[in-house]
Amino acid sequence: MRQRVGRVFTILSLIAIASLVLAGCTSAGGGGATAQPTGKQLYDLSCASCHGVTGQGNTFSRKGQTIKVPALSWSDLSQAYATVPSRGSVEKQVSEAISKGLDEKGEALNPMMPRWASLSKAQVDSLVNYVKTTFK
Ligand code: HEC
Numbered sequence: 001m002r003q004r005v006g007r008v009f010t011i012l013s014l015i016a017i018a019s020l021v022l023a024g025c026t027s028a029g030g031g032g033a034t035a036q037p038t039g040k041q042l043y044d045l046s047c048a049s050c051h052g053v054t055g056q057g058n059t060f061s062r063k064g065q066t067i068k069v070p071a072l073s074w075s076d077l078s079q080a081y082a083t084v085p086s087r088g089s090v091e092k093q094v095s096e097a098i099s100k101g102l103d104e105k106g107e108a109l110n111p112m113m114p115r116w117a118s119l120s121k122a123q124v125d126s127l128v129n130y131v132k133t134t135f136k
Contacts, residue, residue, distance in 0.1 A: 039130030
């Protein structure tokens, strides 16, 4: 049984991190207007602050509030996102976790997981591929 994070809206530091990384995304690439950031660059900019550089997950505590950010291991994700096969491939569902904040049942993830709706499909695909090939 996987544990979902309870609703914690008051950890402003995490929200600050999220908006920082969101701002960082627009300057990702740095090599001119057409340079597309790689999955690794996107991950390091936008995800590592919460999920960890090696996808190990994190626990943040501030003023008596605790929030757990899950580890991102592809074997765990594959298991979790295989529970409702009609929702499509694991890759597709993890894409929807990233872009729409949907869990393996199609229900909303905790709002501490940002909805990355502004990323293009190619960017989300490259993130999924990075997680899949790096965090086995
Ligand atoms: C502000 C912190 C934060 C940032 C930044 C963040 N996440 Fe998350 N993420 C979370 C939290 C918290 C959860 C757990 C939500 C839940 O359990 O309902 C989560 C859940 C997930 C899940 C679902 C995991 C599962 O076991 O179902 C995936 C996939 C994911 N994040 C990928 C990413 C990717 C890729 C990025 C970067 C584009 C990212 N996250 C950025 C906090 C964050």
